[in-house]
Amino acid sequence: MAALDNFPITRRWPATHPDRLQLYSLATPNGIKVSAALEELGLPYEAHKVSFETNDQMTPEFLSLNPNNKIPAILDPDGPGGAPLALFESGAILLYLADKTGKLIPADPAERYHCIQWLMWQMGGLGPMFGQLGHFHHFAADKVKDPYPRERYTAEAKRLLAVLEQRLDGRAYIMGNDYTIADISVWPWIRTLGGFYGAGEITGLDKLANVQRWFADCSQRPASVRGISIPA
Structure with missing residues (x-):
């Protein structure tokens, strides 16, 4: 080395x-x-x-x-x-x-690309949109009087959550039975949306049974519990 x-x-x-x-x-x-x-x-x-x-x-x-x-x-x-x-x-x-x-990603070439597509979905959509909602709902709530920004990003967050809810229907994880980098890329944002941003109610997060079940599973894994506190 x-x-x-x-x-x-x-x-x-x-x-x-x-x-x-x-x-x-x-x-x-x-x-x-x-x-x-x-x-x-x-x-x-x-x-x-x-x-x-x-x-x-x-x-x-x-x-x-x-x-x-x-x-x-x-x-x-x-x-x-x-x-x-x-x-x-x-x-x-x-x-x-x-x-x-050689872990946390499917070995099958087609499934590998399907996993990457969900990773890109988070990177290009869910993360940025949740971040914008967090800005206008949590950080700038008393600075921006125009309701349009918050309404826009709330609607987009709801749409993305609906996509995730549908994907998880009948699946333990985003890719099926196996926990992958697709799951790891998404669940920390779900945690922040309903926690730090306090936007769970306005996005209907608590009503999404598949997302809630999946999030509890992902976030309670021993590695996840350790990961949320690193770096100290």
């Missing part, structure tokens, strides 16, 4: 265990995706907290790893060919970890 000293991010967040995968994150929905996956996979890793309160994500060291200044990001000392690999975007990281281990 190559040393990580050439990566500027390790100067701000030194690696105590440079032979382990380095995680730079915070316990947001996108951050939890990766910590929960790492816990599920049992990969040795070291977690570093990127604090928004001190704008850690805007520091030159973090930007050297992720120019998009968002968490999570990883630095794997044992990447493809044994060379270090730096990676950002939670969906890309989930896919990389699944391919690295």
Whole structure:
């Protein structure tokens, strides 16, 4: 395994265990995706907290790893060919970890792409739309008097939840009987929608039996319980 000293991010967040995968994150929905996956996979890793309160994500060291200044990001000392690999975007990281281990993604080629399509559905739709609803419903409720933004994103969140509810009808998980990165990409956002954002009632989340059953299963997995608190 190559040393990580050439990566500027390790100067701000030194690696105590440079032979382990380095995680730079915070316990947001996108951050939890990766910590929960790492816990599920049992990969040795070291977690570093990127604090928004001190704008850690805007520091030159973090930007050297992720120019998009968002968490999570990883630095794997044992990447493809044994060379270090730096990676950002939670969906890309989930896919990389699944391919690295051969777990949490179907082996069948067609089913693999079906799993990836649901991962992309979360990345391009559910996550951004839930985030916008959270902004206007939770963060900017007293700043934006026009009801249109909240109504728009509430309606879109409802539509996306209906898609998920239908998909889970007769299925234990999004891909059927097996828990995959598709599930891991979605359930932290369901947790935040009904919890931190306080938007469960206006989106009808509590009335979706399939989603509620599935969410309870996903979020109560031992790896998920650990993942929601990483980094501490």
